[in-house]
Structures are given as C-alpha cells and as structure tokens.
Amino acid sequence: MVDPVVEVKNIxxxxxxxxxxxxxxxxxxxxxxxxxxxxxxxxxxLGESGCGKTTLGKIILDLEKPDKGDVFWxxxxxKRLSKKKYNGFRTKIQAVFQDPYSSLNPRYKVVDTLLExxxxxxxxxxxxxxxxxxxxxxxxxxRKEVLNKYPHALSGGERQRVALARALMVSPSLIVLxxxxxxxxxxxxxxxxxxxxxxxxxxxxxxxxxxxxxxVITYLSDWIVVMYLGRIVEICKKDIFLKINHHPYxxxxxxxxxxxxxxxxxxxxxxxGEVASALxxxxxxxxxxxxxxxxxxxxxxxxxxxxxxxxxxxxCFKR
Amino acid sequence: MPFLEVKDLVLGxxxxxxxxxxxxxxxxxxxxxxxxLGESGCGKSLTGFSLLRLFPPGIAHYSxxxxxxxxxxxxxxxxxxxxxxxxxxxxxxxxPLSSLNPVLTIGEQIExxxxxxxxxxxxxxxxxxxxxxxxxxxxxxxxxxxxxPHQLSGGLRQRAMIAMAxxxxxxxxxxxxxxxxxxVTLQIQILELLSELNQKxxxxxxxISHDLGIIRWIASKICVFYAxxxxxxxxxxxxxxxxxxxxxxxxxxxxxxxxxxxKILKGGVVNIYEKPEGCRYFERCENPCKDGKKSHPELIxxxxxxxxxxFRYG
Ligand SMILES: Nc1ncnc2c1ncn2[C@@H]1O[C@H](COP(=O)(O)OP(=O)(O)O)[C@@H](O)[C@H]1O
Ligand SMILES: Nc1ncnc2c1ncn2[C@@H]1O[C@H](COP(=O)(O)OP(=O)(O)O)[C@@H](O)[C@H]1O
Ligand code: SF4
Ligand code: SF4
Ligand SMILES: [Mg+2]
Ligand SMILES: [Mg+2]
Numbered sequence: 001m002v003d004p005v006v007e008v009k010n011i012x013x014x015x016x017x018x019x020x021x022x023x024x025x026x027x028x029x030x031x032x033x034x035x036x037x038x039x040x041x042x043x044x045x046l047g048e049s050g051c052g053k054t055t056l057g058k059i060i061l062d063l064e065k066p067d068k069g070d071v072f073w074x075x076x077x078x079k080r081l082s083k084k085k086y087n088g089f090r091t092k093i094q095a096v097f098q099d100p101y102s103s104l105n106p107r108y109k110v111v112d113t114l115l116e117x118x119x120x121x122x123x124x125x126x127x128x129x130x131x132x133x134x135x136x137x138x139x140x141x142x143r144k145e146v147l148n149k150y151p152h153a154l155s156g157g158e159r160q161r162v163a164l165a166r167a168l169m170v171s172p173s174l175i176v177l178x179x180x181x182x183x184x185x186x187x188x189x190x191x192x193x194x195x196x197x198x199x200x201x202x203x204x205x206x207x208x209x210x211x212x213x214x215x216v217i218t219y220l221s222d223w224i225v226v227m228y229l230g231r232i233v234e235i236c237k238k239d240i241f242l243k244i245n246h247h248p249y250x251x252x253x254x255x256x257x258x259x260x261x262x263x264x265x266x267x268x269x270x271x272x273g274e275v276a277s278a279l280x281x282x283x284x285x286x287x288x289x290x291x292x293x294x295x296x297x298x299x300x301x302x303x304x305x306x307x308x309x310x311x312x313x314x315x316c317f318k319r
Numbered sequence: 320m321p322f323l324e325v326k327d328l329v330l331g332x333x334x335x336x337x338x339x340x341x342x343x344x345x346x347x348x349x350x351x352x353x354x355x356l357g358e359s360g361c362g363k364s365l366t367g368f369s370l371l372r373l374f375p376p377g378i379a380h381y382s383x384x385x386x387x388x389x390x391x392x393x394x395x396x397x398x399x400x401x402x403x404x405x406x407x408x409x410x411x412x413x414x415p416l417s418s419l420n421p422v423l424t425i426g427e428q429i430e431x432x433x434x435x436x437x438x439x440x441x442x443x444x445x446x447x448x449x450x451x452x453x454x455x456x457x458x459x460x461x462x463x464x465x466x467x468p469h470q471l472s473g474g475l476r477q478r479a480m481i482a483m484a485x486x487x488x489x490x491x492x493x494x495x496x497x498x499x500x501x502x503v504t505l506q507i508q509i510l511e512l513l514s515e516l517n518q519k520x521x522x523x524x525x526x527i528s529h530d531l532g533i534i535r536w537i538a539s540k541i542c543v544f545y546a547x548x549x550x551x552x553x554x555x556x557x558x559x560x561x562x563x564x565x566x567x568x569x570x571x572x573x574x575x576x577x578x579x580x581x582k583i584l585k586g587g588v589v590n591i592y593e594k595p596e597g598c599r600y601f602e603r604c605e606n607p608c609k610d611g612k613k614s615h616p617e618l619i620x621x622x623x624x625x626x627x628x629x630f631r632y633g
Contacts, residue, residue, distance in 0.1 A: 048504065049502055185529060186358070187569055190580045212502065212503065252504055253504065255507070257503055257532070258530065260559070260574060261577070266510070267510070267511050271507050274472050
C-alpha cells in the first residue's frame with residue numbers, strides 16, 4: 001500500500017486564552033482528528049469559522065505542534081525524522097492562504113518572491129531560477145512583466161496567482177489551500193479554482209483545501225471532511241455527496257448554502273442556533289443544542305466517527 | 320408611482336473629475352426587494368448610502384435625485400433630512416460594531432432612536448424596545464436590552480443592529496452586505512428575518528451583495544452593477560432564465576454549479592480611475608462588438624421591464 005502524502009493521527013490541540021483579563025483558560029481547537037491525503041487527491045475541509053480548519057492546516061504544515069497525536073509526511077512520523085530528511089520533505093508541502101497581500105512580502109518584487117524559495121530549497125542558480133519563474137508564471141496565467149512589480153501594484157486575483165506560483169517554484173507534492181478564494185470576486189475566484197484543478201491533473205498534485213464554502217469544496221475535492229467545534233463529524237467521498245444520509249450538521253450546511261441554481265427555495269426555516277464557544281463545549285454530541293434529530297442520550301455520550309461504508313464515515317448516533 | 324426612484328445619480332471625486340457612480344437610475348415598488356449585484360468597487364455601497372443622502376468624505380460632487388414616497392431627498396434641508404433618516408429610510412451594514420455604540424447598552428441605543436423620532440413615555444419606550452428585540456429574534460429581550468454590544472454573540476449583534484435600524488419604523492431599509500461577515504448558518508437566519516420583515520410588515524428593501532446566490536433568493540428584482548453603472552436590470556426569474564449582458568452571463572456561468580463551473584472568462588476589475596471611453600466591459604467581453612471599442616452603450620429596454628447596456632441588443 002502506498003503511503004499518504006500527509007497523514008495526521010489522533011491530533012489534539014489546545015490553546016490558552018485570557019478571559020476577563022486575569023484568568024487563563026485553555027480549550028481544545030482540535031479533538032482527536034485523523035485524516036490522510038493521498039497522491040493526486042484533494043481533501044476538502046468544510047466548516048464554519050472557529051471549527052479548527054486553519055489549526056489543522058498549520059499542524060499539517062508543521063507550523064504548529066499538536067499536544068497529542070502524530071503527523072506523517074510521506075509515511076514518516078515527524079517526531080522521528082532526521083533534520084536532513086525533514087528539510088527535503090519540507091519543500092514538498094506548500095501553502096496558499098486567503099489573503100495573498102499579507103502573505104507576500106510587500107518589499108519584495110515578484111521576481112524575488114519567486115526566487116527565494118527556489119534558491120533556498122532547490123539550488124542557487126539565478127539563470128535556472130528565472131527560467132523556472134517564467135515557466136510557473138505562464139502556468140498561473142501571468143505575463144513575465146509582473147516579475148518586476150511589487151505586490152501593491154497587483155490586483156487581488158494577480159496576487160493570489162503569484163502566491164500559487166511561489167508554491168509551484170519548488171515542485172511541491174501537496175499544497176495546503178486555506179480559504180484561497182474567499183477574498184476574491186466570483187469571476188476571479190472561479191479562475192483560480194480552475195487553475196488548481198488544472199495543476200492537480202497536470203502534476204498529480206494533492207491539496208488540503210480549507211473553506212467555509214460548500215460550492216468551493218464540492219468543486220475541487222475528492223473527499224470532503226466536515227468539522228464542528230474541533231471534531232470531524234463526517235468524511236465522505238465527493239462522488240456520493242448528493243446520495244448519502246449526511247450528518248445533521250452537514251445537512252444544515254447544505255440547507256444554509258445559498259445555491260442560486262437550487263430547485264428548492266433557500267428559506268426553509270430549518271437552520272437555527274449558533275456555534276457554541278469552544279470554552280463552553282456542550283456535553284455529549286457538541287451539535288445537540290442545534291440538532292433537529294437529537295434524542296435524550298445525545299447530550300450524554302460523545303458519538304465516535306463510525307464507518308458506514310468505505311467511502312462514508314459519520315459521528316452521529318442516528319446514522 | 321414607484322415608492323423609490325433613483326434618477327441619474329452621479330457621484331464623483333474632485334481628482335481628474337473621476338465619476339464613481341455614473342447616471343444610475345432604478346425604481347422600486349413598495350414592499351419589493353431590490354438586489355444590487357456586482358463585484359467589489361463597482362459602486363454598490365456609494366449608491367446605497369446615497370439613498371440616505373450620505374456621502375463619504377472625498378465625494379466632491381453629486382447630481383441626480385432620489386425620490387422616496389414622492390419626496391425628493393436632494394431638495395430637503397439638512398434638518399429635514401435628519402428627521403427622515405431612520406424614520407423613512409434606514410441602513411444596516413456588514414459590520415454591526417461600526418453601527419453600534421460600544422459604551423451604550425442595546426436598550427439605551429434603541430431608546431435614543433425612539434426619543435428622537437417619537438413622543439413616548441418611559442414605559443412605552445421600554446415596551447417598544449422589548450417588542451423590537453423580539454421581532455428580530457432576540458430571546459430574553461429584558462435581559463439582552465441590558466447587554467453591551469460586545470457581550471452578544473455575532474448573530475445576536477447583527478440582530479440588535481437590525482432592531483436599531485427598525486426602531487424609527489422606516490419604510491425603506493438599505494441592507495449593505497449585512498451577512499457578508501457571517502457564517503452560512505447565521506447568514507441564512509438573518510436573510511430569513513429580513514425576508515419575513517418584508518412579507519409581514521411590508522418593509523421595502525434595497526439589498527446589496529456581491530453574492531449571486533444570496534441575491535437570487537432574497538430579491539424580487541435585480542440591478543447588476545459594473546464599473547459604476549447599471550448594466551442590466553430585470554425581475555429575478557427573468558434575469559436568471561434569460562441573462563442578456565455578457566457580464567451577467569459571465570457571473571452566472573462562473574458560479575460553481577453541481578460541482579462544475581460552466582465557463583471561465585477573462586477576469587480583472589476595471590480601473591475606476593481610467594475607465595475605457597467605450598463600453599466599460601469591452602476588455603473582458605468574450606465577444607466584444609465593434610462599436611464597444613469607441614462608443615458607450617446606453618441602458619435600453621429590450622422587452623417588458625428588462626433593461627441592458629450592450630450594443631448587441633440595439
Ligand atoms: N494562536 C491561538 N491562540 C489562541 N486561540 C487560537 C489560536 N489560533 C486559533 N485559536 C482558536 O482556535 C479555534 C480554531 O481556530 P481556527 O483553526 O483558526 O479555525 P477556522 O480556521 O476553522 O476558522 C478558534 O476558537 C480560534 O479562536
Ligand atoms: N470616499 C471615497 N473617496 C474616494 N474613492 C472612493 C470613496 N468611496 C469609495 N470610493 C471608490 O469608489 C468605488 C466604489 O466604491 P463602493 O461603492 O464602496 O464599491 P462597492 O460597495 O461596490 O464595493 C471604489 O473604486 C472605491 O475605491
Ligand atoms: S448524535 Fe444526536 S445530537 Fe448529535 S448529530 Fe446525531 S442526532 Fe444530532
Ligand atoms: S457593448 Fe459590445 S463590448 Fe460591450 S458588453 Fe456588449 S458586446 Fe461586449
Ligand atoms: Mg481559518
Ligand atoms: Mg461595498
């Protein structure tokens with residue numbers, strides 16, 4: 001069996017925050033999260049703000065350390081990886097974030113932004129680096145004139161293309177895409193999504209796509225992971241998304257998503273409540289205060305992620 | 320006579336005589352919801368604020384007229400306009416914290432509005448505050464009225480802002496991307512609330528959004544903006560079944576549908592400071608017409624209440 005490109009097993013991550021200015025309190029941003037992304041596949045992580053998506057992305061990128069649990073790159077546990085191996089793998093896992101403006105250095109011209117990772121990770125050869133830069137720019141649909149521009153002279157769509165080009169400079173295996181199109185207008189967003197899809201096929205790239213938008217997730221993903229308050233509540237293969245009996249929270253997200261082409265009217269009065277604060281986690285199933293299908297026992301026990309089929313896992317007592 | 324009529328609204332900057340909103344005209348019947356759709360920077364918010372005769376600093380000239388319920392907004396004195404704001408027409412924004420005062424409780428803020436517009440005694444005002452909070456779906460109004468904005472969750476804050484906007488009993492509500500910062504499950508609840516206020520209380524709404532999906536479901540009539548102009552206007556069903564302007568078609572086709580995007584076209588926002596002299600969509604138009612290069616198309620009526628600004632339909 002081939003190893004996944006990245007895998008996390010039973011990840012727990014807590015943060016501390018100060019409440020009312022004096023007392024520190026810790027809470028879990030991720031609880032017992034496991035998933036694996038294979039070569040050429042896109043894992044879409046769907047959920048509302050605060051559910052832990054970015055934290056999960058950072059742990060996969062090794063920008064944050066979990067309290068408990070293991071992270072694997074190409075089948076190797078990060079805890080037992082030599083420095084040399086680590087650095088080799090490091091360049092294979094790249095990221096593109098929501099706001100390309102803050103992730104691009106404002107004092108770097110595009111050419112420097114692109115060459116830096118190449119020099120550090122591939123080789124310090126200016127001629128070859130520039131060749132590569134021109135190649136990836138044309139891949140992301142930018143002309144080479146932008147090489148001499150600063151980020152502020154680019155539009156939002158162009159900046160996001162530069163961020164993607166930078167990731168491609170080191171020929172990665174997987175890119176973590178954290179809300180990559182959320183700051184863009186619809187027509188621009190679709191162009192960027194189209195690029196992602198293109199590269200996935202062309203280079204057999206894997207993605208961990210993080211988004212709060214159902215249409216974005218279903219557009220690009222092979223697998224869909226739904227998170228609620230730091231836990232995975234459902235995992236399914238995209239192909240069967242329309243056909244299966246979803247977790248009640250996934251159903252709520254589907255009902256709330258304003259799909260302009262849906263044959264059913266949007267307003268059904270089925271969606272209610274708000275996500276609880278991670279500081280005051282509801283007992284048992286964390287979704288129970290908002291769940292239409294809850295039973296008495298739902299507030300007493302925590303439902304575990306259970307296998308329904310090879311392509312579908314749900315954490316709900318009623319599935 | 321329509322309830323709201325906007326006629327040749329023009330807003331401009333001093334610098335190089337830049338116009339940001341260019342001869343925008345539309346009208347709206349009472350109890351209708353008009354959706355204003357367009358990408359960021361196309362002039363939606365400026366148009367929205369103009370409906371209250373509010374202009375941000377920097378706007379050096381404006382012309383045209385906004386007529387609400389037969390009265391011209393732009394002919395009123397400063398004093399008259401103050402009386403009208405909040406009472407005839409109110410606005411809600413994306414960020415409730417920008418319209419709520421952090422050092423006053425929700426109840427106190429609503430009371431201010433009530434004091435300004437109505438002659439009520441203390442008890443009547445209290446009753447009214449509770450009724451308003453209840454109406455916008457805030458549970459335990461007696462308790463919530465005593466909360467400061469930061470003590471409320473995101474959803475309750477948005478509702479409190481709506482309650483405040485409704486306190487003057489406006490007939491027209493301008494909603495400028497009121498759900499853009501919210502998660503989808505909260506967004507839909509706020510949309511449902513606005514739709515209910517429209518149906519039950521006959522509130523007329525101008526709803527501004529960049530999101531095709533939201534406009535599709537909330538609005539009965541849609542104005543599509545591009546680069547400061549209205550490029551298409553029609554009833555919602557008509558616009559979706561039979562979009563005419565190449566930009567509208569592009570917007571609809573680039574929205575992921577059942578996991579697929581139909582068509583991706585050239586992107587890029589026009590530079591509002593260097594607008595092309597001809598058709599403003601020329602650069603992005605998939606099949607630009609000859610005339611579009613040099614001449615500027617007018618908004619014309621193609622059929623019954625369907626308007627478009629494009630030479631193809633001349
Ligand atoms: N560095 C941090 N310190 C304290 N709390 C944090 C930190 N990073 C994230 N959090 C909290 O962890 C939770 C999950 O955050 P995040 O992963 O950013 O969620 P998402 O990306 O799904 O919106 C949130 O409650 C957030 O406020
Ligand atoms: N006070 C101002 N001074 C100068 N330019 C402005 C001002 N307000 C808005 N603009 C410009 O006018 C255009 C339209 O703005 P706005 O109505 O806010 O767009 P939208 O709401 O559609 O995103 C934008 O290009 C914006 O940069
Ligand atoms: S376990 Fe119970 S409360 Fe939780 S989602 Fe399932 S039915 Fe709802
Ligand atoms: S007027 Fe011509 S260039 Fe402009 S949108 Fe219509 S067809 Fe395209
Ligand atoms: Mg995030
Ligand atoms: Mg705006």
